[in-house]
Amino acid sequence: MKEIRYRCWIEIGGEKIFGPGPLRLLELIEKNGSLSKAAKEMNMSYKKAWGLINKLNMSHEEPVITSQKGGTRGGGAAVTERGRELIRQYRTLSEKLEDCLSGHKEILELF
């Protein structure tokens, strides 16, 4: 099968801040309510996942993820409204890019 693939990400000062990996991590935190479970499901180290989330939180005025230590649920993490807005906008952007690619597949005829 011949196909055009793409990847799209956000950089701040030349550093990758958000893309398919952090998106997946946010989605899994939303699903699991836990950063460690989300990291595990992605086969990513907790340290790496924490680093991604920390970078993401630092680049926003409001956090995209909040975490609670201890308590009845034994800690956990949650995606904030700001984080959900980021997920929504990244999905919209991806759909627009896919629409654009669908309309320009002539290059595949060269292969």
Place this chain on the structure above:
Amino acid sequence: MKEIRYRCWIEIGGEKIFGPGPLRLLELIEKNGSLSKAAKEMNMSYKKAWGLINKLNMSHEEPVITSQKGGTRGGGAAVTERGRELIRQYRTLSEKLEDCLSGHKEILELF
């Protein structure tokens, strides 16, 4: 500086065949008339460059690069009309994607 970045490539049967790297290689072969000089300018090994070009030629009915051994110019490589068409179409596709991204920068306001 906040920016949306992207990368776009062609896959056949799940294998990357063409993208920014092979594009640059074709451009440098066009400029230098030589695969080894093109590879050197990209800090790429001759073996890797040859592999990329071979994969690209094998995926087309007509070659995108032709090479001559020996002769008065001591060998060399040239981009065929098919190869130039590939360069043109990939540039067009990149411009379309850039236009699309320019029109959807709202996500950057979240950062």
